[in-house]
Amino acid sequence: MSRLSDRLSSGQFVVTAEIAPPKGIGVEEIFDTVSRMEGITAINVTDNQGANMRMSPVAMAALLVREGYEPVLQITCRDRNRMALQSELLGAAQFGIENLLLLSGDHPCFGDHPETRPVFDLDSIHLLQVVAKLTEGHDMAGKPLSGEPPRFFPGAAAVPEADPFELMFQKYQKKVSSGTRFFQTQAVFNLKKLENFMTAARPLGVPVIAGVLLLKSAGMCHFLNRNIPGVTVPEHLIERLEKASRPREEGVAIARETVNAIRGLCSGVHLMTLGQEKRIPDILENNHIEW
Amino acid sequence: MIISKQKPREELFEQLDGVNSLFLIGCSACATECKSGGEEEVFEMEEWLTSLGKAVTGSIVIDSPCNINRTARDLRSQRQQVEEADAIMVLACGAGVHSVAIKSNKRVIGALDSLFLGNTRRIGKFEEKCSLCGTCILNETGGICPATLCPKGLLNGPCGGMEEGKCETDRDLDCAWHLIYEALKQQGRKNVFTRIVPPKDWRKKKHPDSLDTD
Ligand code: SF4
Ligand code: SF4
Numbered sequence: 001m002s003r004l005s006d007r008l009s010s011g012q013f014v015v016t017a018e019i020a021p022p023k024g025i026g027v028e029e030i031f032d033t034v035s036r037m038e039g040i041t042a043i044n045v046t047d048n049q050g051a052n053m054r055m056s057p058v059a060m061a062a063l064l065v066r067e068g069y070e071p072v073l074q075i076t077c078r079d080r081n082r083m084a085l086q087s088e089l090l091g092a093a094q095f096g097i098e099n100l101l102l103l104s105g106d107h108p109c110f111g112d113h114p115e116t117r118p119v120f121d122l123d124s125i126h127l128l129q130v131v132a133k134l135t136e137g138h139d140m141a142g143k144p145l146s147g148e149p150p151r152f153f154p155g156a157a158a159v160p161e162a163d164p165f166e167l168m169f170q171k172y173q174k175k176v177s178s179g180t181r182f183f184q185t186q187a188v189f190n191l192k193k194l195e196n197f198m199t200a201a202r203p204l205g206v207p208v209i210a211g212v213l214l215l216k217s218a219g220m221c222h223f224l225n226r227n228i229p230g231v232t233v234p235e236h237l238i239e240r241l242e243k244a245s246r247p248r249e250e251g252v253a254i255a256r257e258t259v260n261a262i263r264g265l266c267s268g269v270h271l272m273t274l275g276q277e278k279r280i281p282d283i284l285e286n287n288h289i290e291w
Numbered sequence: 292m293i294i295s296k297q298k299p300r301e302e303l304f305e306q307l308d309g310v311n312s313l314f315l316i317g318c319s320a321c322a323t324e325c326k327s328g329g330e331e332e333v334f335e336m337e338e339w340l341t342s343l344g345k346a347v348t349g350s351i352v353i354d355s356p357c358n359i360n361r362t363a364r365d366l367r368s369q370r371q372q373v374e375e376a377d378a379i380m381v382l383a384c385g386a387g388v389h390s391v392a393i394k395s396n397k398r399v400i401g402a403l404d405s406l407f408l409g410n411t412r413r414i415g416k417f418e419e420k421c422s423l424c425g426t427c428i429l430n431e432t433g434g435i436c437p438a439t440l441c442p443k444g445l446l447n448g449p450c451g452g453m454e455e456g457k458c459e460t461d462r463d464l465d466c467a468w469h470l471i472y473e474a475l476k477q478q479g480r481k482n483v484f485t486r487i488v489p490p491k492d493w494r495k496k497k498h499p500d501s502l503d504t505d
Pocket of ligand 2: 107440441442443444445448449450451452453454457458459460465466467468469
């Protein structure tokens, strides 16, 4: 059983973070980053994120396992057909990778190979069902797998701030009925919306790990709003960063406040620190005001 | 209708190396509607080729060159002009080019790029609404096709990139699933949406496909 699944099932608040495999084969820098991540339950390994080609996330996650870290392997449907997805998953299991985050994937038009043929043979719902089948010892075609079936702890993505809510939530329910064991969300900035979302999601009983993105400047917010699908930084936060004398510190403060609000709502946080991993302890610090 | 557009002239120019005379074929159906291979476009092509010093031995606009036998018959009716040409230039979709290629032993130059099966919004404006996947799911999606209108062809609801009902790939484009949701809501059939649509069977979209209604 993965540590992530253990902690979630015992109701402990979890913290996940994320890294991207290198654009190349050198991983020293990544291990340097990972070694600075304190208090983290598991580390997501992104899969050609933003449709930018990088080293295989299975290879990167396997290296993490070898070094004693626990990965959450992200797998998208964008670059692999149903056969490639299944063989990749079996390979991952062989390396001791259990936690999965199963995604449709960003469209190639966002990335560095816009001429590629997008695959999308399956969608994230189908992929969840495939994982369930593999863990029961069968492939998608119903053919038996040899030996021990793989062990997985499958997760899926959620977008609490999506509009229209009902439409997004129908998909959320499909993911639940397709066997997801946890959710990680897109970056959350609107706590009111997160609260409403959790009111609807909680009765379904699947733990939700809410995404928190460390903001650095007002400029970064504008960039995110323009370029990152599903991310909206609200005006009042942009203003706070604009007015702050030290925007980076303000960003850490915003992240800390968000984490603290999430503690009361969700099962954990997923930190997106984008190169500022050494600030993780500051973000996680309990924000009791000291007099 | 099959939507097509003319290849850029530079690309066609590269095909003309060593070709001194051509016979032109247009299409009176789809390519006429798309203004890519009707009477007018065949005439313009002839003028362009002549301006390059090429001889045009003749031209014909066939009623649907995708009809193999009709194309063969029309080619026979122009046998002499076809024989005189070094190559046949076809201003029709790929299906039309194929008919000519198998019914003549001349070199064939396709002048168009075939794009999609299109709905007509208004004259000259076409939109893709069905991509001929072979296993239609429109009965479960309010008559709106996610396999085509969603750039990822997602079958079970919107991706995380949808914002205010718009598509992540283009904020001017409606998310296919938002359109489906609105349609089903209006039809009072929202519960249809909760069914999980299985992956597509791509054997139904095999290439080359064929159908015999006999
Ligand atoms: S599901 Fe879409 S692409 Fe397939 S046949 Fe129906 S309308 Fe066409
Ligand atoms: S936003 Fe909607 S239409 Fe666009 S890729 Fe996502 S699901 Fe498909």
